[in-house]
Amino acid sequence: MNKLFIFTAFLLLSIAISAQKDTAKVDTTFRFTTIKENKITPVKNQASTGTCWSFSALGFFEAELLRLGKPEVDLSEMFVVRHNYSDKADKYVRMNGKINFAEGGSFYDVIYALKNYGIVPDSLMNGYNYGEDKHRHGELDALTKAYVNVIVSNPNKKLSTAWKAGFEGILDAYLGKIPTEFTVKGKKYNPQTYAQSLGLNMDDYVSLTSFTHHPFYSKFIIEIPDNWRWEESYNLPLDEFKQVFDNAIDKGFTIAWGSDVSEKGFTRNGVGVNPEVKLNNLPGSDQAKWLDISQKDMEEKIYKVKGPQPEVKVTQEIRQQSFDNYQTTDDHGMVIFGTAKDQNNTKYYLVKNSWGTDNKYKGIWYVSESFVMHKTINIIVHKDAVPKEILKKLGIK
Secondary structure (H helix, E strand, C coil): CHHHHHHHHHHHHHHHHHHHHHHHCCCCCCCCEEEEECCCCCCCECCECCCHHHHHHHHHHHHHHHHCCCCCCCECHHHHHHHHHHHHHHHHHHCCCCCCCCCCCCHHHHHHHHHHCCCCEHHHCCCCCCCCCCCECHHHHHHHHHHHHHHHHCCCCCCCCCHHHHHHHHHHHHHCCCCCCEEECCEEECHHHHHHHHCCCHHHEEEEECCCCCCCCCEEECCCCCCCCCCEEEECCHHHHHHHHHHHHHCCCCEEEEECCCCCCECCCCEECCECCCCCCCCCCCCHHHHCCCHHHHHHHHCCCCCCCCECCCCHHHHHHHHHCCCCCCCEEEEEEEEEECCCCCEEEEEECCECCCCCCCCEEEEEHHHHHHHEEEEEEEHHHCCHHHHHHHCCC
16 A cells, blocks of 8 residues: 555656646746947837827937937927828829828838927927827717718818818817927927938938839839828848847937737737738737737737747748738838847847837837848838948938
């Protein structure tokens, strides 16, 4: 009896040790080590809006000012949003409603606003004019879309002289009137002179991408709905596109990053990976996909990624197929500001998001190189961040 008991106990102990060894092989957490980290301004929260393009591009330009040794500033996203709503309404009406009219936009919308309208500090125009303490644009978006659709329907058989004033009135009511003169640190400015005082030249910034349906080393209009201004991007082969990322970070530059985040590999808790196993896309765009999801769904659909795992080996062909098949879509804008590695020496980019700080890394994401090379739509960088030999191929001086 005693011998049987001892044998059984030994057998159970052996099984337990074996199970522990097997479990140890499965690493269920990420451990990151920062390699390079460039300066950025604090994380903001776009909340219930599709205005990531404004938050990310302005965050990028705020980081550019830090790179140049200038004081930290907090620029008004809603100043830019308001001007772009107005411009978009004009174009939508001129195009008889045949272009996209939605809350989304592109990095170029911010560049255009800075060049043509200037900018103001966020403290002068934070956009909270409708009884909320966080951005919530559902009502505003519905109103503006309904308004321009009525105008396009042309019920008077001729556009009235009042339609644009009515539209501007909606924007004033929700986002606030545009400041015309203000004082910062004892000096008077208007939006144009304040933008000039920052010392950034918008002509120094270039948009880059990498697709095969247009010739490399040429410019083309990326065919995405939010590119309603039809701005062009320079097209690079994937290997040179990657060189720009690494050269920029290494030389102290940040990158405005437009990407698809409607992937289960892009978690809500600060990690973005590109698993080899095919995962179905989540519906919707940008942070809106997270807003009405239950806790059960959050756990089952979003927190699946538990640790390092084999990732897609991205090629030019894979990038193109994903874009052509609507598997890579224009979802979200963020700021890449550094690099890191996990415990397996897999490379990640440090990403500043605009979904607030309520996550594991306080608003920062670690996104794998595989994910970035696969899912990037386009980037904005200072031309000095681009290797000189690539600039020469693109004809940029």
